Amino acid sequence: MTVFKTFLKVLNKNKFIVILYSVILLFFGVSNMQTQEENTNFISSKPDVLLVVSDELEGITKHFVDYMEKHTNRKEIEESVRDDALFYRDVNYIIFINDHFREDFLSGEQPNIEVKSTGDYQASLAELLVNNYLKVASVYQKMGFTEEEIMQNIDKTLEKQVVMEVTSPLDTDQLEKVAFYYNFLSYSMLAGCVYIICLMLVSFQNEKIRKRTIISSMSDRKYNRILLLSNGLFALLLWLCYVVLSFILLGEGMFSRQGFLMLINSFLFTICCLTLAFLLGTLIRSKNTINGIVNVVALGSSFLCGAFVPMEWLPNFVLKIAHLLPSYWYIKTNELLKTMEIINIESLKPIFYPMGILCFFSVFFVILTNYISSKRRNIG
Amino acid sequence: MNKIIEVANLTKKYKGKTAVDALSFSVFEGEILGLLGPNGSGKSTTINCILSLLSIDEGKITIFGQEMKPSAYEIKKEIGVVFQDVAVFDELTVIDNIRYFCGLYIKDKKVREVYIEEAIQLVGLEEFKKYYPKQLSGGLLRRLNIACGISHKPKLIFFDEPTVAVDPQSRNNILDGMKTLNKNGATIIYTTHYMEEVEFLCHRVIILDKGKIIESGTIDELKSLSNIEEKISVEVNNLKKSIISDIAKWEQVESVDYENGILIVTYQKGKNNLAGLIHYFKENRIEYNKIFSERPTLNDVFLELTGKGLRD
Ligand SMILES: Nc1ncnc2c1ncn2[C@@H]1O[C@H](COP(=O)(O)OP(=O)(O)OP(=O)(O)O)[C@@H](O)[C@H]1O
Ligand SMILES: [Mg+2]
Numbered sequence: 107m108t109v110f111k112t113f114l115k116v117l118n119k120n121k122f123i124v125i126l127y128s129v130i131l132l133f134f135g136v137s138n139m140q141t142q143e144e145n146t147n148f149i150s151s152k153p154d155v156l157l158v159v160s161d162e163l164e165g166i167t168k169h170f171v172d173y174m175e176k177h178t179n180r181k182e183i184e185e186s187v188r189d190d191a192l193f194y195r196d197v198n199y200i201i202f203i204n205d206h207f208r209e210d211f212l213s214g215e216q217p218n219i220e221v222k223s224t225g226d227y228q229a230s231l232a233e234l235l236v237n238n239y240l241k242v243a244s245v246y247q248k249m250g251f252t253e254e255e256i257m258q259n260i261d262k263t264l265e266k267q268v269v270m271e272v273t274s275p276l277d278t279d280q281l282e283k284v285a286f287y288y289n290f291l292s293y294s295m296l297a298g299c300v301y302i303i304c305l306m307l308v309s310f311q312n313e314k315i316r317k318r319t320i321i322s323s324m325s326d327r328k329y330n331r332i333l334l335l336s337n338g339l340f341a342l343l344l345w346l347c348y349v350v351l352s353f354i355l356l357g358e359g360m361f362s363r364q365g366f367l368m369l370i371n372s373f374l375f376t377i378c379c380l381t382l383a384f385l386l387g388t389l390i391r392s393k394n395t396i397n398g399i400v401n402v403v404a405l406g407s408s409f410l411c412g413a414f415v416p417m418e419w420l421p422n423f424v425l426k427i428a429h430l431l432p433s434y435w436y437i438k439t440n441e442l443l444k445t446m447e448i449i450n451i452e453s454l455k456p457i458f459y460p461m462g463i464l465c466f467f468s469v470f471f472v473i474l475t476n477y478i479s480s481k482r483r484n485i486g
Numbered sequence: 487m488n489k490i491i492e493v494a495n496l497t498k499k500y501k502g503k504t505a506v507d508a509l510s511f512s513v514f515e516g517e518i519l520g521l522l523g524p525n526g527s528g529k530s531t532t533i534n535c536i537l538s539l540l541s542i543d544e545g546k547i548t549i550f551g552q553e554m555k556p557s558a559y560e561i562k563k564e565i566g567v568v569f570q571d572v573a574v575f576d577e578l579t580v581i582d583n584i585r586y587f588c589g590l591y592i593k594d595k596k597v598r599e600v601y602i603e604e605a606i607q608l609v610g611l612e613e614f615k616k617y618y619p620k621q622l623s624g625g626l627l628r629r630l631n632i633a634c635g636i637s638h639k640p641k642l643i644f645f646d647e648p649t650v651a652v653d654p655q656s657r658n659n660i661l662d663g664m665k666t667l668n669k670n671g672a673t674i675i676y677t678t679h680y681m682e683e684v685e686f687l688c689h690r691v692i693i694l695d696k697g698k699i700i701e702s703g704t705i706d707e708l709k710s711l712s713n714i715e716e717k718i719s720v721e722v723n724n725l726k727k728s729i730i731s732d733i734a735k736w737e738q739v740e741s742v743d744y745e746n747g748i749l750i751v752t753y754q755k756g757k758n759n760l761a762g763l764i765h766y767f768k769e770n771r772i773e774y775n776k777i778f779s780e781r782p783t784l785n786d787v788f789l790e791l792t793g794k795g796l797r798d
Contacts, residue, residue, distance in 0.1 A: 108589030112578065119577040314573030318634070321537050321567055322590035323559040393576075 109310075109319075109329065113336040116309055117302065124298045124344070131294040131348065135287045135355055153198040153228040153235075154179045156188065160205040167208045169257045170239060173264070174201070177235050188222075198224045199232035214247060238264060280359035285444040287356060288368045291348050292375060292413045292433045297404035298344055299379040300386055303337045304396045307387030338380060345376040364443045367457070371443070374464045375436040381471035382432065388475050388482075407433040417441060432467040435460035488515040489551075490642055490673050491536065496545035498528075498535050498697075505531045507697040509545070513642075513675060518668050520684040521677040522788070523694035529677040530570055532694070533644050537567060549642070563591060566640030566672075570647045572631045574619050581606070581615040584633050591638035605637035608663050625656030632660060636667060643667060645676045649683060661687060681785040693788065700791055705784065712790055713754050714740055714782040718763055720749040721775040729770065733763075752782070 155178040161167045174180070178199075183191045191197050202220040211217040217240070223229040242263050246256040309315070310333055320326050349369055353360050360369070386399055408414060410424055411433035417425065428434040439460045446453060491513040498506040506528045513519050521529050534540040536547055538556045547554040549561050574583045584602050592598040606612055609629035619627060628648060636643055645664065649657045664687060668674050678684060684691055685705055692702040701708060725744055733751060734742045738759065743750040753759045760779045767774055 108586060111589070112575070112582070112586045115582055116575065116577040309575055309577065312573070314569060314571050315575065317539055317569065318567070318573050318587065319590060320556075321539065321562055321565065322587075323563045324590055325557065325559075 109324075109332045110336055113306065113310070113333075116306065117340065120302065120305060123301055127294040127298045127301075128347070128351075131287075131290055132351065132355075134290050135351075152177065152179045153232040154181050154196065155232050156181050156183050156191070156197045156200040157203065158200065159203045161203055161207040165208050165253050166211055166243065166257065167203065169260070170203070170207075170243075173239055173260075174235065178232055192222060192224055195224055195226070198226060198228040201232075201236065211243070211247065212253060216244075280356070281362065281364050281444045284352070284356050284359040284362075284365050284368060285440045287352055288372055288440050289413045289437050291352075291372060292411070292436055293404055293408040295344065295348065295372070295376055296379050296382075296407065296433065297400050299341050299376070299383045300403055301396060301400045302340060303380070303383035304387040304390060304399060305393065306333070306337060307384070308390060308393050308396070311387070334384075337384070341376050341380040341383075345373060348372070363449045364446060367443050367449075367454075368440050371436060371439045371457075371461060371464075374461055374468075375432065378432045378436070378464050378468045378471070381468045381475070385471045385475045385478075388479050407431045410434070411437050412441075413437060432464055435463045435467075439464075487517075489513070490515050490549065491675075492548040493532075493536065494546045494548075496532070496535055496547065497543045498531055498540060499543050505697050506535065509697070509699060511692055511699065511702065513673060515673055516668070516671070517689045518664070518674040518676060518687055520688035520691040521675060521694060522679065522681070522684055522691055522784075523677075524679055527694045528697040529694060530646055531697075533567075533646055533675070533677065537565070537644070564641045566636045566638065566643040568632045568635035568643070568645045568648050570650070572619075572627050574627075574630060574634060576619055579616050579618055580611055580622070580630055580633075583619070583630060584637050587634040588637040601637050601639060605633040608636070608666060609633045610659050623653070624651060625653045628652050629656060629659060629663075632663065636672075640672065642673050643675070645674065647678055648676075649678065649680065681783060681788065685784055691784070693791065701787075708784060708787050709782060712782055712787045714752045714786055714790065715755050716753045716759055716779055717782050717786065718751045718753070718760055718777065718779045720751075720763070720767075720777045721747060722749055722767075722772060723747050725749060725772070729772070733766070752786070 155174060157171055157174060157180055159167070159171060163171065181191075181197050183197060188200060192200065200222040204218050204220070207217050207219070219236070219240070221233070221236070223233065239260065242260055243256060246259045251259065310329075316329070319329055349372070352369070356365070359365050382403075386403065390396065390399065407428075410420075411417075411428045411431055412420055413433060417437065420428075425434075439457045442457050442460075446457075489512045493512070494510050496506055496509040497504065509528075509532060521532065523529050531540065535542045536549070536554065538547075538554055538558070549558075550564065552558060552561055554561055575586065578586065581602065584605055585598070588598050588602055588605070592601060606615065609632050611626065611629055611633060614622060614626060614630075619630065622630060632645075632648055648660050648664075652660065661683060664674060664676065676684075676688060688705065690702070690704050691708060693700050693708075701711065703711075730742055730744050730749075733739060738753045738755060740752040740754045741750075742752075751759075751763065760777070764777065
């Protein structure tokens with residue numbers, strides 16, 4: 107407890123630098139948001155669909171229409187301006203259900219549906235919905251179920267699928283903001299962790315203070331453990347603060363799956379920062395070098411890896427070098443998530459790789475730190 | 487008297503180079519033991535070995551009747567150490583620094599706060615409680631260093647050269663503090679290369695050189711080892727070489743030194759040495775300012791034993 111309390115006192119004495127890094131994050135996060143809002147190109151989450159139904163609204167026809175209404179925004183548009191509506195993207199997809207849709211279906215024929223599409227991503231979502239429905243429906247029809255049973259089975263089957271495949275609304279503008287914030291966070295997190303943890307290690311692992319502490323009734327092991335836990339707690343709290351901040355600043359965008367995954371990603375990155383900071387703290391001896399180290403490590407890697415400017419703008423050779431830095435893999439994951447439309451195991455595969463590398467970095471740093479400090483101790 | 491520490495055959499090598507060589511000695515309850523030796527003689531190494539901060543190559547160390555090990559926490563609780571180098575947190579105030587080191591030993595908050603106050607009083611830092619180490623002068627910093635080492639009221643205290651490079655006021659404060667601690671029951675081991683401090687403070691002295699004990703005993707015992715009985719200093723200008731060699735031939739004289747206008751004559755035995763010298767000066771019409779006789783200091787003993795001064 108004594109060591110921990112002292113840790114807090116030292117932290118308190120140095121809180122301003124952490125607050126400074128956080129204010130930078132806050133400032134840039136907010137300023138970015140305003141510039142983004144000017145050129146919004148809002149894409150609604152559900153496709154806008156016009157349903158033109160000539161058949162009686164009964165049985166499977168009604169079921170199909172209900173299903174489409176549930177998963178799309180149904181629009182009402184006059185016949186004369188339909189083509190204009192498509193052109194101006196007031197709707198993404200028009201479905202014509204002819205007057206013998208139900209009859210054809212129940213007799214086992216391919217029901218006749220005509221569509222008109224803008225051909226964009228939203229339209230493809232609508233198409234996916236239609237195709238899925240018809241495919242599943244015809245499977246149950248062929249199995250000889252009654253109309254009632256077919257409708258029930260379609261519900262059961264598609265419900266699961268819809269949850270899995272039709273993504274949580276992809277709002278690219280919102281995600282752009284979330285990704286920007288989380289990319290920038292890599293700087294504040296790395297700088298904050300490296301600064302504070304190096305400072306703590308230089309203070310507490312100072313040969314003389316360490317000597318003084320271990321001639322008390324505290325064991326070397328316990329001392330190290332408390333230091334590790336205190337520093338870990340600090341990093342965790344910093345991360346929590348930044349996460350809370352992201353919810354306050356970004357709101358909606360954070361409640362998407364992509365936002366959630368970026369949050370997980372930032373946690374992995376925090377662990378990585380923590381281990382890197384321990385390594386650096388073990389290497390340096392003097393407080394005077396900390397500022398330099400923070401600038402080189404945090405500022406340097408944030409620039410190289412595209413935390414401040416988009417990765418696409420960076421020259422190729424810079425990106426090649428950036429591969430050696432954890433920040434690169436962290437930001438890469440965010441960039442992938444930002445544009446990811448559909449989230450399932452298959453689509454997430456590409457982000458497992460950079461996330462794995464982040465974990466690998468952490469393990470590597472831990473091993474290196476242990477190796478160095480054990481070498482040190484042998485000399486003493 | 488109770489033996490508090492027993493060091494038997496302690497040997498410590500740094501990469502094959504022997505720093506402490508088969509040292510054996512005891513420390514008794516209630517005494518102030520001086521470990522005296524020139525730079526590099528192995529004083530700090532000896533202390534660090536006794537405290538298990540360094541691994542030892544040979545020998546055995548017993549404190550309070552138990553073997554000292556890195557994990558001997560029961561023993562460690564009763565020990566206080568003031569290291570040669572100042573070891574405090576730059577980010578903590580004077581009182582918070584003492585609180586930290588005291589807190590490592592004393593868990594009861596009320597008791598701890600009382601102890602901290604007492605430590606601050608002992609070293610006289612009452613006015614500087616809220617200061618940060620950077621704001622303290624060298625002497626005050628040393629006093630803080632001491633307060634950090636002794637605030638938990640240990641029974642056994644090690645002081646490693648606490649007065650090196652300290653202003654006279656702080657030095658007196660530190661020496662008085664050590665006396666007070668000893669009076670309150672602490673056994674003290676004190677390393678230094680300042681003779682006057684040892685003469686002022688210590689009950690018993692061990693003289694180390696090159697990692698070995700060359701002599702030990704009370705101050706009087708050590709002084710009686712010396713061949714020198716009396717030392718006479720004369721302030722005199724422009725003394726001729728012939729006169730110096732003349733004096734050196736006298737039967738009782740051990741040595742004659744003339745430097746910076748001061749003549750120092752040491753005598754082995756005998757009486758009326760002073761009268762003889764004054765008489766000689768009168769006969770030869772030599773003018774002198776001051777002349778005085780003194781008993782040899784520990785420094786003289788040391789010079790005789792090791793052939794070199796302590797501050798080399
Ligand atoms: N870590 C070390 N590695 C190698 N040699 C060392 C180390 N520490 C001390 N020594 C050597 O051991 C010898 C004894 O050193 P020690 O510090 O114990 O002397 P000391 O009496 O305390 O001197 P001082 O009055 O300067 O404090 C010296 O020759 C020194 O050079
Ligand atoms: Mg020393």
